Amino acid sequence: KPPSYPPGPPLLPILGNVLSVWSNLKRLKYHHIVWQYWSNKYGPILGLRLGLVNVVIVSGKDFIKEVSTRDVFDGRPNGFFYLMRSFGKKLGLVFSDGPTWNKTRRMVLQSLKRFGYGSRAMESNISEECRALVELRLAETGKSISVNHMFDVSIVNILWKLVAGKRYDLKDEQLIILCDLITRSFKVVDMSGGILNFLPFLRHVMPNVIGYTELKNIHNAIYSFLNITIQEHRATIDMKNPRDVIDMLLIETTADKKDPLTDEELQVICLDLLEAGVETVSNTAVFMLLHVVRNEKVQKRLQQEIDMEIGSCRQPTLSDRARMVYTEAVLLETLRISSVAAVGIPHMALDDAKLGNYIIPKGTFVLLAIHDLHNGRHWKDPEIFRPERFITKEGNLIQDEWLMPFGSGRRRCIGEGLARSELFMFLTHLLQSFDLKLPEGAPLPSTEPVDGVTLSAKDFKIIFEPRLKKYNSKKFYINIS
Numbered sequence: 001k002p003p004s005y006p007p008g009p010p011l012l013p014i015l016g017n018v019l020s021v022w023s024n025l026k027r028l029k030y031h032h033i034v035w036q037y038w039s040n041k042y043g044p045i046l047g048l049r050l051g052l053v054n055v056v057i058v059s060g061k062d063f064i065k066e067v068s069t070r071d072v073f074d075g076r077p078n079g080f081f082y083l084m085r086s087f088g089k090k091l092g093l094v095f096s097d098g099p100t101w102n103k104t105r106r107m108v109l110q111s112l113k114r115f116g117y118g119s120r121a122m123e124s125n126i127s128e129e130c131r132a133l134v135e136l137r138l139a140e141t142g143k144s145i146s147v148n149h150m151f152d153v154s155i156v157n158i159l160w161k162l163v164a165g166k167r168y169d170l171k172d173e174q175l176i177i178l179c180d181l182i183t184r185s186f187k188v189v190d191m192s193g194g195i196l197n198f199l200p201f202l203r204h205v206m207p208n209v210i211g212y213t214e215l216k217n218i219h220n221a222i223y224s225f226l227n228i229t230i231q232e233h234r235a236t237i238d239m240k241n242p243r244d245v246i247d248m249l250l251i252e253t254t255a256d257k258k259d260p261l262t263d264e265e266l267q268v269i270c271l272d273l274l275e276a277g278v279e280t281v282s283n284t285a286v287f288m289l290l291h292v293v294r295n296e297k298v299q300k301r302l303q304q305e306i307d308m309e310i311g312s313c314r315q316p317t318l319s320d321r322a323r324m325v326y327t328e329a330v331l332l333e334t335l336r337i338s339s340v341a342a343v344g345i346p347h348m349a350l351d352d353a354k355l356g357n358y359i360i361p362k363g364t365f366v367l368l369a370i371h372d373l374h375n376g377r378h379w380k381d382p383e384i385f386r387p388e389r390f391i392t393k394e395g396n397l398i399q400d401e402w403l404m405p406f407g408s409g410r411r412r413c414i415g416e417g418l419a420r421s422e423l424f425m426f427l428t429h430l431l432q433s434f435d436l437k438l439p440e441g442a443p444l445p446s447t448e449p450v451d452g453v454t455l456s457a458k459d460f461k462i463i464f465e466p467r468l469k470k471y472n473s474k475k476f477y478i479n480i481s
């Protein structure tokens with residue numbers, strides 16, 4: 001029998017499986033759980049048709065690795081939802097493919113490195129933000145703080161120092177509005193792009209209902225912020241001495257280059273970095289606090305390790321990571337149990353391709369069931385937050401190949417190093433200085449996520465209680481910096 005399209009639930013004319021996605025969503029609440037439910041029924045290569053588009057969901061370590069590492073799956077989907085953020089064209093880094101993607105990825109990585117990505121300069125930039133964050137919490141001692149967006153501006157600052165050479169005050173209103181826009185754009189649909197991808201013509205009929213109007217307004221607002229930054233750079237650039245990634249990219253737009261970057265490409269790259277680099281880290285950092293505040297023993301052990309390896313007289317540094325196995329295990333366990341990129345970023349088959357016993361036609365969207373991979377039977381007790389699962393009897397860290405929060409292969413996340421460094425520094429700085437407490441009488445915050453392009457935690461509050469008297473003074477941070 002010749003290979004066929006992978007099996008899935010029965011199809012309706014035109015709509016395909018759209019209606020059954022909706023009815024199952026009501027029951028199962030999350031897109032990734034709907035995919036998982038059907039994968040359990042139809043197999044690890046699940047074939048759906050959502051409106052006009054073939055969508056395949058791939059589960060299990062081996063198939064996810066295979067899709068991530070075969071060139072034929074290196075494409076990104078042509079869906080309307082992805083294209084509407086980039087002037088209707090396949091531009092930039094995250095949602096482009098082929099030669100555009102190759103060129104852009106190389107250029108962005110080179111520029112990021114040139115301005116300190118992965119270097120001591122980046123570390124001191126992260127330290128500075130951590131110090132500011134701790135100071136802000138100290139200034140609000142005793143208050144119960146809504147933590148769901150507490151890292152947003154710090155994360156933009158860390159990235160924007162490299163990209164735009166800029167830092168914003170943690171209470172900067174414009175930046176808080178920008179972060180809120182990014183968050184909202186991540187909540188309008190899920191990573192499959194929803195109806196905007198599958199029945200895009202509906203935007204002419206019911207633009208508000210399917211999220212088209214909201215997304216368009218959000219993108220316009222984010223682009224006006226980016227364009228102001230780009231214009232400022234254009235007005236002050238010294239072509240011989242670029243100051244940051246935007247300057248480097250502006251140089252690439254000049255006509256004497258062989259294949260110059262267009263202005264639109266420059267804008268989309270900035271949007272890509274902002275969207276890919278902020279919401280993911282922010283949501284993971286918030287989940288990390290959530291698990292720590294829910295698990296008293298985890299918090300105590302983290303603080304013991306911090307006290308032993310760092311003490312209270314100096315700030316944590318990235319070189320502490322190698323000795324702080326338990327802290328690293330807490331990060332890995334957070335990335336596992338609360339996988340914010342639940343289905344990665346969709347890939348697309350660039351040609352007809354065989355996968356397992358099935359044929360994946362050219363143009364099919366391929367989603368990777370990463371949340372499912374991280375919460376399946378391999379982990380024995382996946383629902384329990386247990387950092388020890390990443391530590392050997394001898395006390396060494398286990399690199400488990402079932403853990404792939406950043407994807408793998410050529411389209412692997414470019415921000416992994418930055419994300420891991422940020423998470424380590426946020427956690428160690430906060431727990432060196434504070435005990436995390438729930439407000440009197442508050443229930444344990446729920447680990448159930450909120451659905452969207454990335455998963456996020458439901459709203460909850462924490463009281464940051466200074467651990468030692470001396471932390472209670474701004475002077476301490478000035479002394480040790």
Ligand code: HEM
Pocket residue numbers: 068093094095105272273276277278280281284340341344345346405406407408410411412413414415416418419
């Ligand atoms: C905890 C934080 C993060 C997580 C969980 C995460 C996860 C991912 C995943 C799963 C992918 C898709 C891989 C694939 O297509 O197979 C990805 C791609 C990407 N990430 Fe991240 N990411 C994080 C942080 C960051 C940061 C801080 C940046 C900013 C520098 C970033 C920039 C990107 C970009 C530009 C891509 C697209 C790469 C490409 O298509 O070639 N990410 N990320």
